[in-house]
Amino acid sequence: MSFFDNWYRGDATLKAEPDGELVKLFNEKGDGKVLDIGCGQGRNSLYLASLGYDVIAVDVSKHAIIQLNQNVKLLGYDIEGIVCDIGDYSFSEKYDIIVMSNVLQFILKRVEQINIIYKVMEYITTNGIIFIKVPLTEMQLESQCFRNGMLNRLFAHSEYNWEILLDNNKFVAPKKDFEINIFVAKKS
Numbered sequence: 001m002s003f004f005d006n007w008y009r010g011d012a013t014l015k016a017e018p019d020g021e022l023v024k025l026f027n028e029k030g031d032g033k034v035l036d037i038g039c040g041q042g043r044n045s046l047y048l049a050s051l052g053y054d055v056i057a058v059d060v061s062k063h064a065i066i067q068l069n070q071n072v073k074l075l076g077y078d079i080e081g082i083v084c085d086i087g088d089y090s091f092s093e094k095y096d097i098i099v100m101s102n103v104l105q106f107i108l109k110r111v112e113q114i115n116i117i118y119k120v121m122e123y124i125t126t127n128g129i130i131f132i133k134v135p136l137t138e139m140q141l142e143s144q145c146f147r148n149g150m151l152n153r154l155f156a157h158s159e160y161n162w163e164i165l166l167d168n169n170k171f172v173a174p175k176k177d178f179e180i181n182i183f184v185a186k187k188s
Contacts, residue, residue: 018047032096038103042068049077
């Protein structure tokens with residue numbers, strides 16, 4: 001059993017609220033397609049579906065998707081849960097919103113992280129929004145690419161035009177040894 005299956009095994013009760021920054025961005029009824037990469041139990045997927053979005057939720061953990069599907073059945077939302085490693089996910093359509101919250105730090109090679117970001121850039125619609133949240137510690141050296149404006153530079157040098165809506169590192173631990181990078185970009 002994988003690390004992530006062990007993590008989600010057991011109780012199907014949703015254990016977390018949606019990302020606060022995501023809630024601030026999307027707080028009105030909407031429509032369109034959402035891809036939630038590394039969705040876990042679907043805290044962000046369920047929130048966006050409650051606003052009217054059609055959501056595809058992808059996670060490597062079978063147990064997380066089972067729990068998501070149980071919650072979807074109870075709530076009656078339009079969410080398709082897919083068990084898949086994002087490196088193997090076959091993008092076949094464009095999305096209006098792509099969410100990657102607490103995912104990229106688990107992809108250990110920087111080149112793979114960047115390849116996924118470039119793939120996501122390609123499969124977002126014009127005026128679509130990409131939401132990336134990455135927790136960082138001093139120990140995660142590969143995640144250094146998410147510090148000091150690196151995501152901003154990746155988007156600035158892509159073949160598409162982007163409006164950077166948020167590029168924020170904030171410390172969240174008392175000793176200031178734990179940091180969250182929140183990055184939001186809109187394709188124009």
